Amino acid sequence: MSQRPFPTKRNTFSTISHYLQFSKTISQLKQTHSFFLKTLPKPQYHPFLTQFLTQLLRACGDNLGYARHVFDQIPNCKNQFLWTSLIRSLVFQGHFIQSILLYSRMQRKGIFPSGFTFSSVLNACARVPAMFEGQQVHASVEKSGFLRNNVVQTALLDMYAKCGFVLDAQRLFNAMEEKDVVAWTAMICGYAKVGLMHEAWCLFDAMEERNVVSWTAMVAGYANYGDMGAAKEFYDRMVEKNSVAWLAMIAGYGKCGNVSEARRVFDEIVKPDASCWAAMVACYAQNGYAKVAIEMYVAMRDQSVRITDVAIVGALSACTQLGDVKMAEALAKNIEEGCCDRALFVSNALIHMHAKFGCMEQAWREFSRMKERDVVSYSTMITALSDHGEFQEALVLFSKMQKEGIKPNQVTFIGVLNACSHGGLVEDGCKLFELMTQILKIVPLSEHFTCMVDLLGRAGHLEKAYNLIIEYGGASDAGIWGALLGACRVYGNAALGEIAASHLFEIEPENVGNYVLLANIYASLNKWEDAERLRKMISVKEKRKSPGRSWVAS
The missing domain is CATH 1.25.40 (Serine Threonine Protein Phosphatase 5, Tetratricopeptide repeat)
Incomplete structure (x- = not known):
């Protein structure tokens, strides 16, 4: 049609219908649309919009914006078929939330949905997932008398199953008189x-x-x-x-x-495919085969396999494990060049990598440019600030996180308590620990107790630190008792030092550092006999300190 011009004289309705019938592509449809908008007054071209939109929805493919625009031009559209067709097209193209909103608008307009309308919007609810909206659709299905419709029943079953409500799905499944392979499969997937x-x-x-x-x-x-x-x-x-x-x-x-x-x-x-490559990169990275994970990622690029966000996160993790600065720069460049979607967890992994390499400016820049942040984003950044000695900044970010309504988790509190510990912020640390345990009811881990014992110990509150250990039952954790023993070494408290050391001797008898610390406490108090006794124990047991090793690649 685009190969021949429109006639210049006024066309009859039948001629316009003819053009609509033979317009197949978006380009042809737009020419037809433009023509009858110019040729006919509004009251006369409105009936043609319905026919036109039907053709458009068949041809538009991914370009649904134009179809939505045309649909909005139809005044008080009551055509159930058009509403349903547009909803189905939105679902087919993955615009699930838009399809649910359009269905709600259809309901408000008082337009009676068909079985295809219900099945389409239920599919959208299943994919979001949107359980509350799905239940509302279920109520409308029952009121409309479509509950016996096999297609609608299967869509309801699939929605409940995908949302994790398997008991509701099971009730629907058991009530179905005819169960096809789709219903059986949906129920199996739900379980x-x-x-x-x-x-x-x-x-x-x-x-x-x-x-x-x-x-x-x-x-x-x-x-x-x-x-x-x-x-x-x-x-x-x-x-x-x-x-x-x-x-x-x-x-x-x-x-x-x-x-x-x-x-x-x-x-x-x-x-x-790209997903399998990405899974293999992630598999290597999460099991400590960092070098092989990087090799897999490089092979993906060499073979022009599409880089997914899972693949890039696996490569970022592997790069962080290796301490490979050059590879870190290359990965950051790949992301900047748009090798994959800059998903939330990609940005989180990038922040973590930058922080581990000491590039706090880049970490901050990535954090600041994020349109959406979650608890992982904040926890990663707070931990990074704490690790790099920016203790007050970590507390400020924690406060901002709360103002934005993001609930902190166990990892967040490890980071912020670490900041308090290394910054000597005793009062802030105690308030945060109370917030975590008493108000938010977050179960503390050994890392939290270690932070608190270290915080109190650095400030000389050794008795409080010891009472905290006893109160929360940390008797089997070496890190907690090690923090107390270290504080006892600083403040020369032999009594508590002996208690802490006795626990450590049982938990990790081969760790020579614990014996040395207690011996140093005795020596600082001029208890030479006790110090010499410990040194003989070390000699007799032939204990050796483990040699240190850097994780940074040379």
Whole structure:
């Protein structure tokens, strides 16, 4: 159509309909749209917009913005088909939240949804996931009498299953008179998602017709929960393997630390996709094979495999482990050049890497440019500030985090308590520990007690530090007693030093440093006999200090 001009004289309605019928591409449709907007007055062209939009939704592909614009030009549109078509198109293109909002607008307009409308918006709710909105749709389904519609039933079942509400999904499944393979698979996926693998297996075993999705759900379910024996059994029985199954097996072996089996799965894939490459990079990185992880990442780039955010985060982690400054710069450059989506967890990993290399300016710059931050973002930055001696800045950032409504977690408090400890901020540290344990009800870890004992010990509050250990039962942790013993060494408290050392001798009898510290306490108090007794113990047991080693690559 674009190859011939429109006639210059006024066209009849039938001629315009003819042009609409034969307009197939976006370019042709836009020409048609422009023509009848110029040719007809508004009251006459409105009926053509409906036909035009129907054609447009078929041809627009990823370009839904133009379709939305045309849709908004139709005054008081009551055409259920158009509303449903636009909702389905939004869902198909991955605009799930927009489709849910459009459905809500449709409801407010009083337009009666069809079964296709319900199934489409339920699919969107499942993918977000948006459980509250899904339940509202469920209520509308019941009021509208579509609960017996098999397509809508399956969509409801899938929504509840994907949102993790397997009991609701199970009730729907049991109530269905006709269960197709999609319903069976959705229920199996729901059980697998929440780790109910026995229930998933029973359903799978009873399933007459199985598809690749149901097989993959079983493999991924067992792999995600660490039962690699069962996962491998299903994986080996799969006639048609897919990327999801490969990815689940590689990631599952990676979590279990079985790197060789993960690589075996990877090597069996004829043409691994970007997700499988990324999983292998992550597998190496998380199991301490940092050099190999970097080699895998470089191979991805050399073979023009698409770099995913998972791959770049694995490479960043490996680079941090190696202390490879040149590679760190190369990775940061790759991200700047747009090698992958700058997802939230990519920025978090980049901040961590910059901080570990002492590049606080770059870490701050990355943190500042983030449009969205989560608890990991703040915790990483607070810990970095604490590690680099910027104690007040760490507390200021912690305060900002609270003002933004982001709830701190255990890692956040390790960072901020460390800042208080090394900065000598006793009052602030005690208030923060009370906030964590008494107000936020966060269960303290040994690292928190170590920070608090170190904080109180540095300030000379040895009795308070000891009472804290006893109160919270840290008797089996070497770090906590080591912090107390170190403080006793500074302040020459032999009584508490002996108590701390006695615990340490039981927990880590081969650590010669504990004997040396107690001997030094005796020596500082002129208790030479006790000091000599300890030195003889060291000599008799032939204890040796472990040699120091830098983690930074030379």
